[in-house]
Amino acid sequence: MFTVCGNLLIILLxxxxxxxxxxxxxxxxxxxxxxLLFTTNIMPNMLQVILREGSRISFIGCFTQFYIFGSxxxxxxxxxxxxxxxRYLAICNPLRYVxxxxxxxxxxxxxxxxxxxxxxxxxxxxxxxxxxxxxLDIIDHFYCDLAPIMELSCSDTxxxxxxxxxxxxxxxxxxxxFVLATYGCIFYTILGISSRTGxxxxxxxxxxxxxxxxxxxxxxxxxxxxxxxEHRLNLNKILSLLYTVVTPMFNPIIYSxxxxxxxxxxxxxxxxxxxxx
Numbered sequence: 601m602f603t604v605c606g607n608l609l610i611i612l613l614x615x616x617x618x619x620x621x622x623x624x625x626x627x628x629x630x631x632x633x634x635x636l637l638f639t640t641n642i643m644p645n646m647l648q649v650i651l652r653e654g655s656r657i658s659f660i661g662c663f664t665q666f667y668i669f670g671s672x673x674x675x676x677x678x679x680x681x682x683x684x685x686x687r688y689l690a691i692c693n694p695l696r697y698v699x700x701x702x703x704x705x706x707x708x709x710x711x712x713x714x715x716x717x718x719x720x721x722x723x724x725x726x727x728x729x730x731x732x733x734x735x736l737d738i739i740d741h742f743y744c745d746l747a748p749i750m751e752l753s754c755s756d757t758x759x760x761x762x763x764x765x766x767x768x769x770x771x772x773x774x775x776x777x778f779v780l781a782t783y784g785c786i787f788y789t790i791l792g793i794s795s796r797t798g799x800x801x802x803x804x805x806x807x808x809x810x811x812x813x814x815x816x817x818x819x820x821x822x823x824x825x826x827x828x829x830e831h832r833l834n835l836n837k838i839l840s841l842l843y844t845v846v847t848p849m850f851n852p853i854i855y856s857x858x859x860x861x862x863x864x865x866x867x868x869x870x871x872x873x874x875x876x877x
Contacts (some may be wrong), residue, residue: 603639603845606852607632610862617865624805625688625716627683628855630710631812633850636678641668642844646742657675659733662744667725667742669844674771675717680813681775682709687806688782692789720767727760741837743844776817783810808855815850819843 610632614625642665648655657665664773689697734754741748746764751758786806795800819842823835856862 603643603852604636605728606856607636607639607848609866610852610855611636613725613862613865617868621703623686623703623706624683625861626703626706627679627686627710630713631676631679631683631851634679635851637668638672638676639848641665641672642743645844649742657744662739662749663728666728666744666746666749667721667783667821670721670724670746671718673717673820673843674720676714676816677771677775678713678716679710680809680816681778682713683809684779684782684806684813687785687809690805691786691802716744717771720771724760724764724767727763731755731757731760741840743840745836745840747836771815772820775820779813779817811853811854816843816847819847 614629645655645657645665684863686701689700693700728749729748731750731753732755733752736752739748739752744759750760783806790799790802793802819839823839856866
């Protein structure tokens with residue numbers, strides 16, 4: 601409930617105020633929308649698993665949950681990359697920022713991010729649907745992730761594993777390397793600012809995004825680089841909690857506490873509501 605209310609509040613504040621005209625908050629609105637989809641896709645079934653020590657889900661429901669989860673993961677990786685590029689332009693090339701980050705280009709970047717997220721995971725979903733599944737029907741996880749689904753298959757999963765390995769490079773490491781490159785340029789530019797106040801102001805514009813990037817990519821890369829073994833699945837379950845539960849819950853906190861514009865929008869909206877009443 602905290603995650604849902606927090607992200608809904610961020611979306612409503614951006615839509616109700618002038619912030620929607622700013623590219624950074626336009627992207628933040630879609631980030632909160634993605635976190636809402638993440639949470640409502642995984643958390644209800646997860647809570648049922650915890651409360652009842654197990655739950656039932658159909659094959660179609662399981663594959664649908666995996667597809668939505670995987671697509672949201674890909675979209676958030678691409679969106680965080682777009683947001684880092686936005687911060688790079690704002691700090692390293694401010695004179696051209698307004699002419700480059702026009703609202704039409706922002707829409708294109710967001711639509712392409714959604715499309716890439718859903719299309720790339722669709723390839724994996726199609727290969728999964730071609731597998732044959734044995735009589736085993738117990739998933740050792742709190743949601744339908746790729747690894748526990750393939751554990752149930754009695755056919756060769758080599759093609760799915762290779763395809764996943766290739767596509768994962770386009771979803772996690774490559775966008776992350778781009779984010780590292782942009783922040784390298786950002787930090788270099790900030791260090792070149794002579795005024796201490798100017799450095800603090802420049803860093804404050806990207807600190808919230810940097811905190812989200814560290815928490816989200818940190819857990820994803822930990823899973824990506826974790827060694828194979830009998831404890832891998834248990835480790836994945838623990839690490840999955842970070843980006844499926846913890847990150848969507850703390851994103852609104854990070855952006856509301858670290859962002860002065862969000863706090864002002866919150867005060868103005870509720871002040872206007874009290875005056876009307």
